[in-house]
Amino acid sequence: MTDLIPELRTPSAPEGTGRVKSGMPVSRVDGRAKVTGQAQYAAEIHAPGLRYGVVASSTIARGRITAIDTAGALAVPGVVAVLTHLNRPKVRGFDLAYKDMTAPGGSPFRPLYSDQVFYSGQPVALVVADTFEAARHAAQLVRVSYQEEAHETNLLASLDQAYKPRPLKAGFTPPSSTGDADKAYEAAPVKIASQFYHGVEHHNPMEMHATTVVRGEDGHLTIYDKTQSSQNNRWYVSRAFGLPKDKVTVRNPYVGGAFGSGLRPQYQLTLAVMAALHLECSVRVVLTRQQMFSFGHRPETWQKVQLAANEDGKLQAIVHEAIQETSRLEDYVEVVVNWSGQLYACDNIKLGYKLVAHDRHSPIDMRAPGAAHGMHALEVAMDELAYKLRMDPLELRRINYADRNPLEGKPYSSKELGQCYDKGAQRFGWAGRPIEPRSMRDGDELIGWGMATGMWDSLVMVARVSAQLHADGRLVVSSAASDIGTGTYTVMSMIAAESMGLPMEQVSFQLGDSTLPFAPVEGGSSHVATVGGGVHGACDKLKKRLIRMAKAMPGSPLAKARPQDIAFEDGAMMLRHRPETAVPLGAVLAASGLDRLEEKFMMTPQMLKQRKYTRAVHSAVFCEVRVNEKLGIVRVTRVVNAVAAGRIISAKTAASQIVGGVVWGISHALHEESFTDHRFGRFMNHNYAEYHVATNADVHDIEVIFADEDDRVVSRQLGAKGVGEIGIVSTSAAIANAIFHATGRRIRSTPITPDKILLGDHEIPVPEPKQA
Known part of the structure; x- marks a missing residue:
């Protein structure tokens, strides 16, 4: 058994690294292994007798499989098996066996479990062959007949079907409220009300999801998987297949990006294990780029934000409601509206969150889940309120600075957001910003400056x-x-x-x-x-x-x-x-x-102590855009992101995380959206050619500043907080606000594409949801 397991080398720092102290810009110890190809990823592990599996996917969004013809696939030389729901190995039948450590409430999707089809692109067969090429060819020859049923995938057309998530079922704490926001809103002299829309986004890390199962002579399975937790996936495999946990080992020494797509076990893991058990051999299954669009995604979201203030800018009411899509199997929930109850001082806050069940795979967490959408809406609304007050957007935020959580009255464990405002504004040159839109120009380009506040939870676990x-x-x-x-x-x-x-x-x-x-x-x-x-x-x-x-x-x-x-x-x-x-x-x-x-x-974690505080990282994002109105092209030419995240342990990797988040914020604001052909309930642009992401040409000057902060409530040992999410939070809002400052045109949906610059934002409907 040991001879079958590829050797893994733990990376160590290069000679001459020497003594280190927190905050030093140390280069990655695994950098050399990655750039020289020594680092082995899940699809690069080799084993004797390895066979290859390729997935055949459903072509309908909802219905049942009535027949599967595998004769053509089995006739291909080198093909050894075609697994379907009719001949797969035995798996457990109850929901709890498929619940991984991060599963939402409901019934997890089970690959090849039955004849039922829940979404377009669902795996319906796995072809296994001696070569990848044979398996790929044979997978195209699997013929599936369906009894198709009516499906629904359009959020904006089904907002009236929204319901409140069931807290016990979804593991969800409903957002709370305080005061009488509706009354305060009506009485306030200055107010705004806006709707926001965000389309589906897909993770698309560079490394596609893959699993290599190495089967030992004693039946032990050593699984190399693209995952964000080896132990979560071992737990899942042992429970779903009824295997003793000492018969399963999962390894993920190198992961080529995940961003939340690896939090839950994806279906290639289940299928690879099925094939290894069925054929009693080692098996590899790698998803295609198109199939990377066939599991979870950042959910499509509708939001409404209402803000009311006195003429001096002091907030009198905050109303924030959101409706998100989920699958028919699970109540996937995100923290979308809660940020509006934590960031700014206000006595009257009303928050609401609902779901609409669609015929899709369950959404999954994607970098800064909930905050990427929720903070965007809040911060664009704050900018809109600032203009109605004829006030500097940064000054409005300073006026409403919260020293305590307005909903719970708790102090913050640490909050150097004021320092972020000061340092970021100074470095950016915010004081020289004219307040009027369309007041800066360079040739054919209008120039705009925008800013936004960011916030993300500071989590500590066991x-x-x-x-x-x-x-x-x-x-x-x-x-x-x-x-x-x-x-x-x-x-x-x-x-x-x-x-x-x-x-x-x-x-x-x-x-x-x-x-x-x-x-x-x-x-x-x-x-x-x-x-x-x-x-x-x-x-x-x-x-x-x-x-x-x-x-x-x-x-x-x-x-x-x-x-x-x-x-x-x-x-x-x-x-x-x-x-x-x-x-x-x-x-x-x-x-x-x-x-x-x-x-x-x-x-x-220091649970008793931490409960007394609101624990979060904060940021202030300042952004410059240049907009060519004739072509609708937006360039983000300068970003300054000032971050308060406790003690910074590694200055180089921390700054790299923020820069990466900012780049994704640019992508979120201007590029990324998965379009659905609702006639078929199918994503249309499921490839890198048509699913646009920010590239080198879209990225210009990005500067990261860290505030001086030390948080011994979050981390008594280190004083540190995490920085993986905060870089993306509100970057898109700062860009949207800068576009308004440049053009005078307020666009409330993302991505902000050239057609919206040229023609204006599409109309976002105001729903009349049914009472839950």
Whole structure:
């Protein structure tokens, strides 16, 4: 069995990295492996006798399969099986077996489970062959007959079908309200009311979803999968197929981007395991780029925002309602409207959130789920209110700055948003902005400046970490965390190296293996505070034990030293005031007759303390656009994003995360949307040629500024918060506001495409939803 498993190498820092401290711009320790091709992804793992599976997809959006003709596919040389709902291996039949750690309420979709079709593009067969080419050809020869049923995929045409999610079923806490927002809105002298629309978006990371199942001679399955949690997928596989968990190992050492698409197990995992069990061999299944549009997505969303203020700009009422699509199987919910109850001081707030069930796959989290849409609507509405007040948009936000959560009355664990406003505005040159739209021009281009506030939750979860110090001075730290391109390898190595006083090249961090100590799903910008706190805790325990051992050594110069007087530097322990007393860590282990020393730590959030606070990261985004009205072309020429995210551990990877978020914000604002042909309930532009994303030509000057902040409520060990989401939040709003400043044209739907610049925004309907 061991001989079948490909060797995995844990990346370590290059020679000469040396000593590190928090905040240093350290290059990625896994960078060399990635740029030289040494890093192996899920579709690059090889095993003896490996076979290849290709998915055949449904062509209808709703109905039942009446017949499947696989004769043509089976006749292709090299094809060994065609799996359908009629001949698949046995799987469990109850919903709970398919519930992964991040599943919403309802019944999870089960690939090849029955003859029922829930959405267009659903997998209906898996062709397995000795070569990928044979499997791909044969998959096109599978003939499926259907009994088609009426379907619905148009949100704006079905807003009257909206219902409130069932809290217990969906695991959903309904948004709360305070005061009497409707009454305050009617009484206020200045008010605005706007509707917003956002189309479906798809994740489309560079690496497509893939699973390679390596089957050992003893039947053990070692699964290499594109996922944001090896342990979540191991749990799912063992439960769905009724396999003992010690018979399944899942690995994800390298992930080529995920952005939420890997939070839940995707259907290629289930199908690859089915094929491996059915044929008793190793199997690989890779989705095509077109099939990357056949599972979850950022949901289509309608919103209404009403703001009312006194003539001095003080908010009197906030009303924010949203309707989102979900599948008929699950109540997928997002935190869309809640931000409007947390960000600005106001005594009267009314929030509402509903769903419409469609014949689609369940939506899934996509970078900054809920906030990408909800904060966009709120911040565009705030800009609109500022113009109605004839007030600087930044000044309006300062007037309504909240020192406490307006809905709950809780203080913020830390909130340096004011510092973000100051630093961002100064760096951008906001003071020189004329208030009137269409007041800046350069040749054929109108120039506009816009800004917006960003906010995202600061999450901390439970994690376990192991730290092993070897006699040769190497430190190996382990946890079943994931690195989806965010820099987990690097940041965890930095935390361990700084804590133990070791050079980076002597530290390695192991992740991406379900057999390692428990780690949560990598999502929600939580890994640094969660797993990083665990790394710090494990190293702290290791240091305390080393101190005891060193003090017990015969003739030890540290025998009478207090623990607080001992420092760890350059691979040794020493008295802080007498560095010449250094005792090498290796010598401590040798004196005890040990070849290694291990400590484990369980990171848990400070629940009782954290409940007393609202915990969040904040940002202020300032943006310049240039708009050619004749062609409808918008260029985002300059962005300054000032972020308050606690202590920054790795300045280089943190800034990279913000830049990546800003680029996606540009894409969200100007490019990305999946269009549906509602006659067939099918996404039309399911490829890179027609699903537009921001490219190098769309990205110009982006500057990231970090505020000085230290949050020991969120992270008592590190003072850090996550930065994975905050970069995208409200970037699109700042762009929309800048376009208004340039053109005087308010566009309330995304993406803001050239036709909307030329012709104006399409009319967004105001629904009359049924009472839930």
